[in-house]
Amino acid sequence: MTTDSRLIPAAVIGGLLAVGLIGAGALIGQGVVNARAGDRSVTVRGLAEKDVKADLAVLPIRFTASGEVLSEVQARIDGDLVIVRQFLKAQGYPDASVDLGPLGVADTRSREYASQTGGPRFILNQTVVVRTNDVDRVQTTTRNLNDLVRQGVVLQDFQGPSYIFTRLNDVRPAMIAEATAAARTGAVQFAKDSGAPLGPIKSAGQGSFEILPRDGSG
Template identity: 80%
Template sequence: MSDNRLVPALVFGGLLAVGLIGGGALVGQGIVNLRAGDRTVTVRGLSEREVKADLAVLPLRFTASGEVLSDVQARIDADLATVRAFLTAQGYPAAAVDLGRLEVADTRSREYGNQQGPRFILAQTVVVRTNDVARVQATTRALNDLVRQGVVLQDFQGPSYIFTKLNDVRPAMIAEATAAARSGAEQFAKDSGNPLGPIRQATQGSFEILPRDGDGGEAAAIDKKVRVVATITYRLR
């Protein structure tokens, strides 16, 4: 009688074992599929382009000092006339030359508290803004002529050269960076033996404008390099 009961128990146990084995196989397959679905490759694509500045800004700040304010003002006015004549001789139209604010400092005031040196210091700024970048470059080399005429230039940092046409090159550079990223992803997929799938995530980095030759600051360089990096994650099938 116990033998008769043992047979069904063995059969049931065998079926249960088969079921567990089958269930384990399904769970294992599920993990494999999950990992296969999450397999990705992240690549970066670079695009660089050489450009030239198309806008130049040249600030000229000059000073005069003395004990009598009216005398110092007269010297500043004379220097201003000299600077305007110099810029006209350099070929700039009046529309390209802007007059900045006049700065007046009284060194005997409580703010300064200086009892030595000239009492009044006046500073005037003239700003040249033009698309004629080559002319500004030539003017910078000719500033000694202005100094020889008695104009005291203060805190001269040179002109700033600006590239304003980023929107003109942006679409093509993004396309180049994206194509470079895809080329790298295709090579990786080929090497790994997995077909390349669709894009899972894409990030476009900020555009950078750098000096072309890597010397000095970007603003001081006429020749520049525009750079962008696209980071793209692809699925692998």
């Protein structure tokens, strides 16, 4: 696994690349210390951590248009959709990586918004979702989103891409072994400090795995 990267996930246009911190806690009976009664034991935990690079990125691009005439607002959204698709194609994404989300429509003069005054009547928003294993390309794309703004596309609620690590099973065995060794080291030290002999394992559990953004963002 490479530690080259950047982070899971990036929530700013500046884009932080996909790197996660995996923590595996193993709950093991490696630290069983027999006391005088023979049945007494203590339980120790082992911890393993590993930096991994994400292998999947999901980039939602949401844009909006508003106005008084619904058909005109719809036409602008359709035009912006063409611009967004062309932008993503120029960024190197195949059509299969780009999905079209639902179209949102709000009428500010409907009963739900009756208390609101002023502003345009119709507000439409459309979402396009990029899903790809090319996480490096996604970071480049987030830096280039200003190109859409320059072409008149109004981006809405942009929170950046999500970076995901899907190959946990590839690193699981080695991390469990590392956590087990750490637990045994703790058990040995405990037995040494207490003056009790270290007995065999009485029970063991894999514990849990947690994938976190390395620098705590998102």
